[in-house]
Structure formats: C-alpha cells, structure tokens
Amino acid sequence: MHDSILTYARSRYLWIASALSAASLIAYNLYDPGGPPNGGTWLGYTLGTIGALLIVWLMLFGMRKRRYGSHTGTLRGWLSAHIYLGTSLILIVLLHAGFQFGWNIHTFAFVLMLFVIFSGFFGVYVYLRYPNLMTRNRESATRDAMLDEVAEIDQNALALADGIDPKIHAIVLRSIQNTRLGGGVWTQLRAHDGSDIALDSLHAAMAERDKRADMKTTEMPTMFAMVDFLAGRATDKQGEAMRALIDLISRKKGLATKVARDIQYQAMMEIWLYIHVPLSFALLAALIAHIVSSFFYW
C-alpha cells in the first residue's frame, strides 16, 4: 500500500514526536524551578540540549539526502522524522525558554526557527499536493514533448498564416516571439505565458478586416461568431485556412499554458527550499551565538 511521508511506517515518527512533546510538557508541569521557568534551570538546560541536538540532526537531513549509498534508514523515513521532529521542536523550544521573549539574540534564534519550520510546512504541503497536480496537468506527456509540439505548431501556423494574409503572418510571427515559456523566478512562479496576447491580436486583426470589408455591420458580433462569419465570407480555401489557424493557435495556447503551469508547479516545489535552507543556516549561526553567549555570560 502506498503511504505518504506523513503516514510512513504507520506514522511511527508522529508517535515518537508526540511522545517527546508529551514528555516535555509533563516534565515542564511537574518541575518547579523555584522561580519563573527559564532556560537556565535544570529542565531548561535539558530541553535546550534536546532542541539544539534536534536542530543539528534536522540539518543533517540535507547531507543524508545527497548520500545515496547511505544505509541509515530510508530517505522517506528520514523525511518523515524530519517533518514530525521538526514540528515538535516548536513546543520543546518554547518550554526551554519558559515562554520568555525579548529583543535579543535568543528570541531572534527562536523567530528564525519558526520561519524555518513554517517554510518547511509549506514544503510539506507542496510535496503532498503538487506531484498529483503535475501529473494531471501533463496528461502523461513530458515537458520536452510539449515544447516540441509548440515548436511544430509555430511552424505550421506560420505556413498557414502566410497563405491567408501578410498581416496575419506578421501577427503569428509576433505571437511566436511573445510566447514566453519560463523566465525569471517571478515569471516561473506566476505561470504566465504571452500566448493569449497572440490570440487576442489575431482576433482583433480579424475584427478590423471584417470592419473594412463590411462597413454596414453595426452590431458587433462575438469573437467566435465573427471568425465563423469571416470564414464563411472569405473564399472557401481562405476560410478553411483561417479556421485551421485559429484551431492551431488555440491548441498552442492550451499547450503553452500547460507548460507554464508545469514550470510553475516545479518552481513551487523548489522555491520554498531557497528560503528553508538559507534560513536553516541562519538559524544554525543564531543557535551557536545563543549557546556561546549564554555560557560566555553564564
């Protein structure tokens, strides 16, 4: 049976993380530090040590991920543990600090940790949701196949457009240039391609041609009715070419949208790591500063 990273090994790590959290909570409630709860008590040091070791271990996941020959458990197991133990870290660190916050390096480390953990939550969400979306979007084609098809459509559209009118040819030519697949970070994440501009231009060009040809038409028909009208009005051969061109461009738009969405899904599945990983290292530095400064001024 297929189980997700969350239910890996019958949610073994959910239970482990829950047990760790429960034990910390019980200890926190039973232990009377004699003053306000804080990181400098016996329990505070214990929870702090557990938290620091957890953070270091969670960061080792980045190394384990790359070591394909490793025999220390499956990567799925590691990821499942990474998620659950990382989540339990919020509670453990809160208890370690005794819910004391301030404008200092210590709370700074805590805030960084929260950013890392919540960016990780986003990662869990996209890992669980996006592979499905991606498969559904691709409809069992690969991205390269789709791109090849787009290029082929471009060629065919040019040939068709050339047979209709030089102006239509120019529009199609422009549409080829305007179709942006991929691009900067923002473009990739927005899933925006320029192909619909081409279709709009094409429709606009037709509308203009129609106006010139039949000035008596006062009522503005819808785009598709107009295309039909145009196709019907023109010579049979031209009309057929026009219909074929519209079909082609529409198909291309569909494909381009799919490719753009494919790029977007992939980017979404990766982008959070560009926050998660650098912030983890920021957290590691803040953790070192937190620990060393605590003992520097013991």
Add this chain to the structure above:
Amino acid sequence: MRWLIRRVLKKSKGAVSYEEDVHYGDVLTIGRAADQAIFLPDLRAALNHARVTLLASGQYKIESLILAGIRVNDAITYTTTAGPGVVVAIGNTRLTLLAAPQDYDAAVEVSTLDQSEQKAESAQRAKPTRLVQTGLSKRRPSWILFAGILVFGLILPMIGHFVPGFGEMLRRTPLLPSTQSWNPGTLDAAHHFFARDCTRCHQTAFLTVRDKACLACHANTAAHADPVKFNLPQLGNAQCRTCHQDHQGLRGLIRRDQRLCSDCHADLKARTKGASSFADVSDFGTNHPEFKVNLPQWDANGKFAPVRTTWTADLKEDSGLKFNHEKHLKPEGLNTPNGHRVLTCATCHVPDAGGAKMRPVNFETMCHDCHKLGFDTLAPDREVPHGKVAAVAYTLSEYYAKVALEGGYQDARSPDIVQQRRRPGAPPLSQQQQQEALAWARQRAREATDSLFTGKACSTCHKVTPPRTPDDTWHVAPVRVSGVWYADAKFTHAKHTTVKCEDCHAGAAKSTQSSDLLIPGIANCRTCHGGAKAKNKVATTCIACHDYHQSATLKMGTL
C-alpha cells in the same frame, strides 16, 4: 548608391565561400517577397520584413516593417541606428552590416545558420524553466546569513567584552549589536542602575557569576546560618547564584518557593545530626509546628528578657499591667469626665509608622481622660506626673513644702503655722516655725505618696510594691503591652487591614484579666493561609513570614 551584398555559402567540412552581389539604391529591403533586395526564403520572415537605410554619416538606420520586429544584436527592435558590425537576425538568416569597402557606399554580409548552429542558438535563447537556472542560489545566501549572524550576533559583542572601548562604541551606536543583545531578560529592579555594564556581574568569560561580584555590594547582607556549626553541603556550598538568578524580570531575583526552605528544613534535625534545635517543617498548611511566642518577662536587673514559649490556647502572660478589656470595651460605652464615649480597639491600639506592630499604649492620651493622678482634695487640679516613682515623690515634697511655707492651707488637721495665711509686711517665719511647717510638709507628702500607690491611682493599673527599707521607695512593675510577640516571623498588621481586630484577637472584648494572652496561634493564621499548594486558601510559602538572610550576627561578607 552601391551596396555590396556578400553571401556566405557554407560547404561541407566547415569550408566557406563567398558570393558577392551589387545592389543599387538608398534602401536595402529585406523579406520573403521576390522583389526584395535581400530575399529570405524562410517562413519566419514576412514578405516585406525590414529595411536598412544608409545615413550620410556612415551609420545605418534599421527599421522593422512588421509588428514582430527584428532582432538587432539579439534584442527585439523596431527602429534603430547603428554603425558597422551590427548583426540583424531574421529567422535563421544573419545580416551583418559592414563598413563600406572601396568603391562601395555600403556593405552587408548575409549568412544562414546551419542546423547545429540553429539548435545552439535556440538553446542559448531559451528562457530558464527551472529555478536553478535563474541564478537563484541556496548556498550563497546560506553562507552570507551564517557568517553575518555569527559576526553580528556573537563575534562583535564578544570583542566588545574584551575591548571595553569597542564595547562602549557598540553600545552607543544604534543598530550595532553589543553584549546587550545577549541580555536574556529584564534585570531585577534593584540592578537596573548598572544594567548596561554586564561585567559588573559577569566578570570572567565562560565562568558563572561568582559571589565576589555580589558581595561587592551585598557584604552586609545577613547570612543564613553558620556553616561551621551546621555542616551541611547545601549551606556550605551554597553560592548566591544557587538561589538568585537575575534576568527574570523586575521582581524575579528573589526565590519565594517552598523548596527554598523545605529542601533542608523538612528533615533538619536528622540532616544536622541534632545540631539544630528547630522542628522539621515542610509546609505551612500541613507541617509546621505551633508558633513560639515571646512572653514578656524581665531579668533580675529589670531588663526586658522575653521568654520563648510554645503557644497554647490557655497560655497566660504577665504584661505587668492590670487591665480589664471587657470593662473598657462595653458596647454601650462609658461615661467619662468629657462625656459619653464608646471605646474600641483602635482607641488604645494604634499601629506604628511602619504598620508592623502597635505603638505602646500612652497614658496621657489614652487613659488620662478618666484616670486622674490627683493627690489632694484641696487642690483638685494638681496631679503627679505619670512617670518614675522618684519624680512623683519630688512633685509631692516640693508641692507640700511650698504650701507649708506659704501658709493658707485650709485643713483643720494641719498645724496653725500651715493654716495661717501670711499677710504682706508680716515678719518672716522664725527658724522653729519653718522647721515645724516643713516637718508637716514631709509628713503630708509621705501620706500622699502612700495613698497614691495604695489607693485609687497607681495600683489601679500597676503592680506596686512598698518600700523594703525606710530609705527605699515604692516599686512599680515594668510594663510591656505592645511589641513583637513572634520574633522569628515578619508579621505586619499593615497587610491585614482587610480583617477585623476580633477576627484574630477573638477573646479581647470578653477578657477580664490582663493575663489573658490575646495573641493568636497558628490555627488562627491557617483559617486564611495554607501551604504553597493550598487550593482554597492564601497560598503561603515560608518566605511570606520568614527570611533566608536572617542571622542577627553573621554577615555574607564575613562568612
């Protein structure tokens, strides 16, 4: 105008040959139409795609004639002016505008990309479709953040610790982190005045705060108990920081929890192997011995030396005073020389300025309205002072000596010389008359003294004893009405103003004997106060009534 059109013909194995052509005209037209100067048999070219015009300055004006534009030096362009060397790309044709060779006005080189070149170009022109291709990096920001936080969060403040001048500069510069950024929490209010100077307490890096740092100010703080006498590791090895952790807020420095005391006092007798005389205590509500009350007593020299006794319900005290509370606290009130008055506890028992204990009862302001100290019915306004026995005797002998010598004392029992009124101009008393008069005065003063001490005045309230020898005077027993009854606890009336006097001093209104001990025991406190974990009572830990630093003799600085 003569244009040189040089076509580059690529042959197999990389060989290249050129074919030159001449075009006449100002404008070089480019497109797929047959009439174009440069004919491009490529669907990606429009019929009239672009034109190049030679400008007088040797520059070329390049214009696109269609919406799609042209690629000039790899950027989509509609109109531009450029010099020789510029490359115009249309489809897979490359037009390079050249400087005019001899005999020509302008020149252009036309080449066509072969398949591998086309592929390479489209690959180069392809936009990134994965985030890794966009220049976004994980490694670089990771290193920058790691190093930045380590430098600003740790290393700079650390240098500031070792180089005080640098540390001061860091503290004064906004946004720069000093050791203040390590401050884990607000210092106790008492320590705020040196809060910016971490090294006042944290004197050596990586060492815990030493007692030396605390004792710089707190040398005179009382110690707890003598570690030599009580050989306990908890006592001998205790450091200030064992109990006092700062940075826990404005009132966070002082421990008030029960464990502070009960850790040792729960089994103190066994722990000290009998060295301690204290009973074992672990919780005020459930395991605390009956109070030890200080009953008033005086030693042979008359010095106040209270006796520490375990409180019991029927314990008697001897304050040295005779007083009937019931008589004075009649609810219907008393008829006094100054009119009708209803006395209450507060009439006589007034808290002292600190609110902890009661002020001593004052005769002049509290008793004197009713209890006059007159001694002679012929002089009802005259009274002896409420003071020392000797002062009473002086007052009486002086008063009667004056009366005897001045005469006019209208008492039939007294000698004539005392009764006779002295007239102005009369001869002075003879020595014999004077002696007679003063002898009467001495006699009268003695009678008055005896009557005061035995009759209605002094002995009403005081225990008096007659002179033991002829030269002796009367004796009045010392009095202690108010004071500290529980010397080992910090009881204060000021904190208990929400309850009525009789809530604790229950029997006072009905007490007829001054020996009734009206001080309550532990049971009375426990009606409101419970131990640390009391649920429906005031949760009270040891520190509510007792101090840790309580030794009367030992100081922290000299321990």
